[in-house]
Amino acid sequence: MIATASLNCVVPLDELSRKLDYFCYNKAKFSGAIWKMKTPKVTVLVFSNGKIVVNGAKSEYIICRTIKKVVKTFQSFKIIAMASYIKDQIIMATTSENFSFYKLCQNKDIIYEPEIFRSAIINPNRNIKVIPKMC
Numbered sequence: 022m023i024a025t026a027s028l029n030c031v032v033p034l035d036e037l038s039r040k041l042d043y044f045c046y047n048k049a050k051f052s053g054a055i056w057k058m059k060t061p062k063v064t065v066l067v068f069s070n071g072k073i074v075v076n077g078a079k080s081e082y083i084i085c086r087t088i089k090k091v092v093k094t095f096q097s098f099k100i101i102a103m104a105s106y107i108k109d110q111i112i113m114a115t116t117s118e119n120f121s122f123y124k125l126c127q128n129k130d131i132i133y134e135p136e137i138f139r140s141a142i143i144n145p146n147r148n149i150k151v152i153p154k155m156c
Contacts, residue, residue, distance in 0.1 A: 024084045028071040028092065028102040037067075040098065056091075063087050071102070 034054045038046035044067075046054035053068040061083045066074040073091060078084045088104050095102040 022075075022078045022080070022084060024075045024078070024088075026073050026075070026088050026104045028073060028095065029105050030071045030095070030100055030102045032067055032069050032071055032095065032100060032102075034067065034069050037095075037098065041094070058087065058090070061087055061090075065091060067091075 032054075034046045034048075038044050038054060041056065043057045043059070044054055045056075053066045056065040056067055058065060061078065063075055063077045063083065065087060066076070073088070075084050075087050078087060092102045092104055
């Protein structure tokens, strides 16, 4: 799963990269820092404007736990951070070879254009339950 959040603060990436383990920041290569957490095992992209992207979480619980850990860690460095919203959650899954995306996409709220993007996109504003047979 992937989720984004705003911490409503300015984050001193240079300072944190010197003080935190697994927090890598190279301004010449990327505008954000990459924080590879061990517990929970996720990767967090941190930007100086306070936006974060949580990547690799296996559940919404892990996303919330990660964001709470980020906020608590930043507060320990006297950075006044408070998560105001979480959005853009993406859930990825694999299916068996017999599963037909074309049949799934008969629903008007699901888009599948394999020539453009090899994944199905589900409208997040709808309450759609898709339970394909998993591998």
